[in-house]
Amino acid sequence: MDSSFFFGLSTMAYIGAMMIYITYVFFKKEQVGVVATTVTIFGFIAHTLAIIIRWKEFADLSGMGFIRSAPLTNLYESLTFFVWCLILGYLVIEFRFRNRSFGAFITPIAGLALAFIDLTGVSKEIQPLVPALKSNWLLAHVTMSFIAYAAFALSFSTGLMYLIMETEKKNEPAYIFWTLTFGIFAVLFVTMGIDFLTFQVKVRPEIFIHSYLFRTSFLNPAVVVKILSWALAGTTLFLAWRYGHILRTLLVKFSITPDMLDEITYKSIAVGFPIFTLGGLVFGAIWANKAWGVYWSWDPKETWSLITWFIYAFYLHGRMVRGWKGKKVAIVAVIGFTAVIFTYLGVNLLLSGLHAYGSR
């Protein structure tokens, strides 16, 4: 059996787990929760096997030895590794805090990442490495970056949950912030999903973004559809704002306390930040110096990882400012992860469409 079989198995398990966790949140039946955890663990084991098998496949194919053949060299491999770290982090939290309701918030991130792979047609092939990627730094730099990204993803979920639980008034900025974030993410995923399903093209993500993205909605050649799409998006944001508090009543029913969420947010960032600093920024700089002779060149990828770093530094320092602990820093944690997404995907997919960047 090859790695794709196990990857498929784990994808199905995670998407199944996502639905079971959401069911669990709504009906609060203990047995449902146990099934959700079991399915997640099953998916995680299949996923681990898949990564090991792919690693071996890659090593056999490239003949470069074990260390340099880490399956972390393209979008597909890195996204699946990100999901792996995320699920591992989630399982640790579930067992430590003995609370399953986080699953309903974290498994969707895993499910969406995997759905993104399948819908966008990101190439799953083992691709030969460009000379710049042939380095022992690849393994350390990429694994540590993604462990940090996964920790940041956790802090995003718990930060968002914290905001959901702690905002009561509809006119307070924190409430408006989280409902809008929620709404924008929902609109983006739905419109992108419609694009992918309508065009059914398998092209490189950069090309898709350039010539297909939002063509069914916001950039539709028909003016009526265009206006309608904007109106629908606006309505979605309004509905998110109008009915966002329902999520709060749902969360309150669980034994999740805002303090617990604040603690997990902080701990995830406290784990992610030094790993990101060392593995992402420092190892990245050393590797760049080895490959190109410059440890820092202010290219968009480097600059965006520095922006991300500053946002999390802002979070860590913000907690020390009087009156910032709580909602304000939770907003920073949520913004931090959107910067992570941009560092990881946006730089390669969006900025490369603007200029010739991306050859690295």
Next chain:
Amino acid sequence: MRETKNKTFADKIWDSLASVKLAIIIFAVIALTSIVGTVLEQRAEPARNILILSKLFGESAAPVLYNIFDKLGFMNMYRSWWFTALLVIFSANLIICSLDRLPRIWKQIREPLNPMSEDQIRKFFITRENVLKGKPDDVRDFVKGALKTARFNYAETKEEQGYQFYAQKGGYSRLGVYLTHFSILVILIGAIIGIRFGFSGYLNLPEGAMSNVAISSADRETPLGFYVRCDNFDVEFYGKSDMPKEFRSWLTIIKDGREIVKKSIVVNDPLTYAGITFYQSSYGLVPGGLDRGIFIFNLVSRDGKGSTLNLRLGDTFHLPESDISGKIVDFSPALKFDEHGHTVTYANQMNNPAALIEFSESGIRKFSGWILKRHPETWQLPGGGRVEFIDYWGVEYTGLQVRRDPGVWIVYFGCIAMSAGLFIALFMSHRKIWVKLIENKNNTKVIIGATANKNRAAFERKIDRIVSMLSKKQAGGK
């Protein structure tokens, strides 16, 4: 905290430069302005950025916006005066906030612990109480053992009703934050040294050529102090594809007429000599020199004997033990056959070098054919023997990045120190514990008070382990 009144103007400036608020404001400003520099291409031709701006804001607005952004220095923003100023404020904040807090922190680290009263101990964040059998004198050793196992270096005082033990550890972890702060300054100093005393340039060196200068970014020639020669350059491709697997230059360093170092370099494996590092960065064909290269063939006769030939376009060679001679009549750097069977040159790089050879016997044309470097099956001759295409040498140049950065080790040192500082700051804590033993009707009341400056939950679990260790020890001892 200082008094708010009676503050001089200098005090106020000091306070605001030392504040965490300034830190987070500066983080936000650096992060936000940096975004612009990732959208606008830095140090690029104006036309490129006008194109980007017109994609984002429409064609009519683009030139106006370009002028505004250009005036504000956004076209080379990371080197602009205001971005430098932001970094200076950032550094000032780092230095002053650390200087402002260090004396207090130092006091907290050095401060010896004192025994506490029962009430004081009960007020700590973590408190535990337990009753053990036996008088304090009997329990004493268990407590000592437990504290030792928990790696606390305790002090002990005899009290009226028993004993008190107290200990602290990890005080120096309070310095982790400042280690991080100062190492950021070290990184910045290293970067400045690199910019001030370093050199950055490139060198396009044709095969066989040598140079004692590199070209700096301002198109100036900078002397190296020695010669570097490119002996050979070669690209290896993945299978039959045109995707480069590896490109390699064989370099020689020559000083005072002597060959000092020979090394082949690839991407990720540079050559350093006398502080100057040569990085493999690109390659290409020497302009106008395509037909002046040297074909290196290995001629293998029918009985397997080989001999190496160096030939130029138009040269003739003889096949051993025969009257057949070959003449190189044409060359292509990247040959392929189109659907009609015609030959096409499909790239202007040496992706698939090929030579057309015309063979004649006693002056009469016999047969001709292309031999390709990457396709050994074309080397075979109809009458047996082969012409192995080893290389077409002397037409490619290797693109070298040439750098000298005396600050790089300072930067690396700062980076490692910063990571260590972060680890200490986020995962280690200053922990204090007091254990009071009070005699209570032939039993001993054990009161534990403890505190940590962070990660209190983890410390609390540790205290619980100490408590259970005490009860277990006594159960085992009796």
